[in-house]
Amino acid sequence: MVLVGVRLPKRQGQAWRAGRTPGREAVGELTTNDGTKLVYRDSGGDGVPLVMLHGWGQTQEMFRHQLTGLSPSRRVVTVDLRGHGLSGKPHHGYRIARLARDVLELVDQLHLDRFDALGWSMGVSVWWSFMxxxxxxRIRRFVAxxxxxxxxxxxxMTVEEQQDSGAIFDVAGLMELGAALAxxxxxxxRQDFVxxxxxxDPDPEMLAxxxxQITSTPPYAGVPLLFDHCAQDWRDVLPRIDVPTLVIGCDGSHVNPGSQRFIAEQIPDARLHVFPTDVASSHFPFLENPAAFxxxxxxxxxxxxxx
Incomplete structure (x- = not known):
């Protein structure tokens, strides 16, 4: 189930530093129904929009190379989820289900009746909750x-189920991490986590x-959201995803590529692409090698x- 037909460039030094290409990008704001301000960016291109969601503790800046780099004509929308980046940081709503509601309100405000969805890390979980x-x-194609x-x-969970699911923590480890973050x-x-x-040996500037970016999420927001995020089990959702899906993993990531293979096997007719370490070797292939991604x-x- 490996996606074929794409020639992947190898890692190109510090290409990630180039940042976004100037274009028709617009910055907008949405106030959710519980009064939280969300800041989003819209590349303003044509065609089917692509809505991209970042991971825990990170920001829409993760997609600096995709906002206008995926295609000159593609419309790309990114957003700082609540508690992250430039968006509001209220003392409520730090649950995956609430973040999914925020995304629904965003696509409603932008009148996106049909769009492609991409999530990375926790952003995938937000899309799973949305579905x-x-x-x-409303989703045409999905990239996890x-x-x-x-x-x-x-x-x-059995040992096999734990391996298939890609579990990173046991319950005690999750509790210890939350206590340490707070x-x-x-x-x-936070620095050790990153x-x-x-x-x-990652590029020092990329690591920095x-x-x-993770410093923009205060502990009162990040810790309960991390707990809720890690406590979810999405395996029952996977067989019910009925849109064309691409699952992307990375051999050098802390997320076991075997777990991405399991996900691709559970989603009907899904495709799988795993970046080898000579192309990208982290949880951030879109930053490390944006051309290949x-x-x-x-x-x-x-x-x-x-x-």
Whole structure:
């Protein structure tokens, strides 16, 4: 189930530093029904829009190379989820289901009746929650990037189920991480958490960029959201995803590529692409090698025939 027909460029030094290409990008704001301000960017292109959701503790800046780099004509929308980036940081609503409602309100405000959806890390979980609650009727194609089907290995899972789901923590480990993030050494814990998502020796500036983005999420927002995120088990949602789907993993990520294979096997007719380490070797392939990442995603989204 490997996506074929795309020539992948190898990693190109510090190409990620180039940032976004100037274009018709607009910055907008949405106030949700519970009074939270969300900041989003809209590239203003034509065609089927692509809505991209970032991961826990990160921001829409993760997609700096996709906002206008995927295609000169494609409309790309990104957003800082509540508690992240430039968006509001209220003292309520830090649940995946609430974030999915926020995304529904965003696509409603932008009048997106038909769109492609891409999630990375926790952003995939937000889309799974969106589909679970609101269906897939408005989603044309779906791209899931490097997210386990269940992050926490709960005791009632068998060892095989824990491996398939891609569980990263056991329950005790999750509790310890939350306490450390909320504690006096929370900053060091955040930095160690970020470093653990890279293999080998990452580019220092890229690592610093990712580590800086995570500082925008305060512990009172990040810790309960992380707990809720890790406590979810999306395996029952996967067989009910009825839109063409591409699952992307990375050999160098802390997320086991085997878990991405499991997800692709559970979603009917899904495709799988795993980046080898000579192309990207982290949880951030879209930053590490944007040309390779964009080529894989663009080819999938450009296809007209249903899978």
């Amino acid at each position: 679970d609650q609101y269906g897939t009727g 990037v490097d997210q386990p089907a269940a992050v926490a290995a709960v005791p009632w 504690g006096p050494d929370g900053e060091k814990t 470093r653990g998502m890279f293999s080998g 960029f990712v580590a800086e 964009n080529a894989v995603v663009e080819k999938f989204l450009a296809e007209e025939a249903e899978i």
